Amino acid sequence: MINALRFSLLLLGVSFSQGFLNDLFDEEEQAERVVQPSKYGSLWPLPQKVQLSEVSFKLNGVSFKISDAKESTAGSSCSLLQDAYRRYYEYMFGSFKRQEGRKSRHAGPSDLTELQVWITSSESDCDSFPSVASDESYELTVDQPYAVLKAPKVWGALHGLETFSQLVYEDENGAKSINSTTISDFPRFAHRGILLDSSRHFLPIKVLLANLQTMAMNKFNVFHWHIVDDPSFPYLSRTFPQLSQQGAYHPYTHVYTPADVKMVIEFGRLRGIRVIPEFDTPGHTQSWGKGQKDLLTPCYSGSKLSGTFGPVNPILNTTYDFMSQFFKEVSTVFPDAYIHLGGDEVDFSCWKSNPDIQKFMKQQGFGQDFTKLESFYIQKLLDIVATTQKGYMIWQEVFDNGVKLKADTVVHVWIGGGANDEMAKVTGAGYTTILSAPWYLDYISYAQDWQKYYKVEPLNFNGTDEQKKLVIGGEACLWGEYVDATNLTPRLWPRASAVAERLWSAKEVTDINDAFNRLSVHRCRMVERGIPAEPLFSSYCPREYRGV
């Protein structure tokens, strides 16, 4: 019979252990599908190079500190780092309070009392915004007399702090411990994103911030904010306030004010996360029409106006005047170098019904090919946005329709069938691309679907090495039809964590059993940090979620 006390200790041990308990346990427990210790502990996503030793040190919340290395180019004046030190101290020690004066009295010979953070580049990026070109690498050495985290830029330091915190575990007596470790790490892909949709359901700021926090725990670095769409327009525009006044679910309680947006962006920046807004046109714009007269195409039923509206009206000059002003504002509000311009799923039926549109089609010689009209609109829009000095991302249809794109355009592949062919085509045409097709997390199903997301290989398409280099990453998309503040977070995590590892770790990291073991503990760590990340399978966390 299995010794149940040992069984309990096993689970506790696993939950925050380094994984050196492996040999203590036999196959019986395996049969019970209990989480097994991974040799990589609970590291998630797995770093590129990890050397773990069995030498362990104690971490004492009273004496432990995270400090700037003397040689660091970002010191106490770098609030991004100081903020991160506080955050990770709290993640590791909770409500313990560090007491400077008592340090020497409490530190024993096997204690690790300090983590020194050393930014090595002359430009630390402390006060910058992250970009697709940001250096996110870091090197972490955990050893006495102190641990050292070296990174060229603050972005790597942020990731290294997360990794350091993931190395901390509780020994059998509940004492915080860490093993002597050397890690050298950098992301496989530069663009690792989460798409959230705040139009189909309004997502309170609190929800967005909680998910930015969780993204940082998973080394995601892009928040793709699908901020408006058909159902509602919660973005409060200074230039066109009537857009949200009329188009939001509610003009006061269901909008993002300029201050809200600023907060989201800064909250992301402090965690190395870019905020890329999507203002999708010419389709998906029903809510725009409520506050902007004549922006949408009036549809006809036979020879009469039907009273309904279609996509943005591409034949009026006023449309382009509006877009110029609107995107001028957007380009200043959002500091990222890229804006996502959408361009997906344009329904032609309303355009077809409208005699003015038909006339315009004739004048332009488009025949009955409405993709040409769509491209006409998009082309003008891209040219407008190009004048704001921003780069743009677009959904794959824009590329498919042959629109002339700037060289730095990012094409976003999302259509499930034939995604590999599409990746080959887009990169074959020389465009950078990101992949979302296999990672539509709004589609839910019974059991462990994270494994499906985990098994995706983004470069598994026919193409040259040059083409593959054009794939800069991917995004997990959580569309909002069935998701709001009540269920978003447990639905997203840890399912998106599977995508996080795929986009960060080396291509060879594909052991699904090891992933299960690490991810199980990683998810309990998210729970312990207050994030209601759902379970992978029957199991428990030492400290269960405290919300309801």
Add this chain to the structure above:
Amino acid sequence: MINALRFSLLLLGVSFSQGFLNDLFDEEEQAERVVQPSKYGSLWPLPQKVQLSEVSFKLNGVSFKISDAKESTAGSSCSLLQDAYRRYYEYMFGSFKRQEGRKSRHAGPSDLTELQVWITSSESDCDSFPSVASDESYELTVDQPYAVLKAPKVWGALHGLETFSQLVYEDENGAKSINSTTISDFPRFAHRGILLDSSRHFLPIKVLLANLQTMAMNKFNVFHWHIVDDPSFPYLSRTFPQLSQQGAYHPYTHVYTPADVKMVIEFGRLRGIRVIPEFDTPGHTQSWGKGQKDLLTPCYSGSKLSGTFGPVNPILNTTYDFMSQFFKEVSTVFPDAYIHLGGDEVDFSCWKSNPDIQKFMKQQGFGQDFTKLESFYIQKLLDIVATTQKGYMIWQEVFDNGVKLKADTVVHVWIGGGANDEMAKVTGAGYTTILSAPWYLDYISYAQDWQKYYKVEPLNFNGTDEQKKLVIGGEACLWGEYVDATNLTPRLWPRASAVAERLWSAKEVTDINDAFNRLSVHRCRMVERGIPAEPLFSSYCPREYRGV
């Protein structure tokens, strides 16, 4: 173009309106799949008889009170009712405070200032536990000078209070209003349950209580507590404390103490909810074996003990001694007249491997028919439990295997394929039955699967009227493999609400569009009461969920 301000008001109006705004809105909004007002407002589940008028009264939190009618047989000494008054006052008015002295000053002529609750039976049941035979009916008249809620027993009064609170809505100025209404109501089925599984994941008490609250909002009246199973044994037994000491995920943090269990039962009672525990044997008992030596069957690999264990060992007298003592305790801890004894999914392979079992089979003349051995065990168990004066519920296999059952046994039909045939068979044999087969809510899928649950007709099997009367209800089951405190509540609600209406309302209540409209608002009401019930589709609630 749709007037967007009106659009906003529509949504607000719908959210807590009585449904008299219908004619204000045209088909355009329909096309947007916006929630439309139902003529039954947000009543859920729909009462048996509803007469609504357009005469409306204001409800003023300062002056409104819920009081005992003079003639009531349950007055101020009935803490169940007093507790319910406070609860529903808070649901309706939130943080407003009632101020007795200022009543006359604030009440206007169109105000409704009082709801009188009148228990009519000489036995109010105030201090009793609810049972399958409890009278849950009530009659509610909302009119001036005061509203009257009449019910034979407190159970009906609880339901009537919920219904009254569902009639309250906010007018366009945010003032609480209620329309003149007459309702006569009673449940179609007496047994309306939710199964939660606290073994595969431990469910903190806070989660259980939140769901009991939500059950009351949906007029469910049975909490089927699948408290232990293979993965863990969180029930702290006074008689056999080693069961949870060894078999729980953790002996202190992941157990239900006697005080916890008592609290859950009383919390349920105060809401008219029975708590029926399930102690499933002889299968699903791996966790029992950890703390109770020789309880489980040792499995063999060839001629050697394999070290693993199978179902409860049915050939030892010690097994039955243990069960006698254990169920004696259970029968005193849980006041309900029924205990669920499980009996599902017994795996015979371990029994087959064991030479002692084989010998016993021979002695008994069972041949190689292990269902006979299973029945042998179950029969002895049922006889043991019968001595505790409890009735029992069992999963359908026990009936299928021909075990001799007490006349008052409830057979629980759960197997998906052929459930209608099974219902016909069970009721044909004269047993009462409850249905769960179509309501396994742990199976999730994309989009509005609540409709699938809603469309089930429990009596849609071949059988006589007498047989159909034996169907006393059903249960929505949320098994715990993929569910814990992080995601249980939004996964259960409002999907279980669909089952609630099917089990409470008249058979003819099947309009899925009207259900969508009422349920959308009902779900926002749950959200407003602090329950993270997930959305049905793109939409919003006036006050979104405040947790994360």
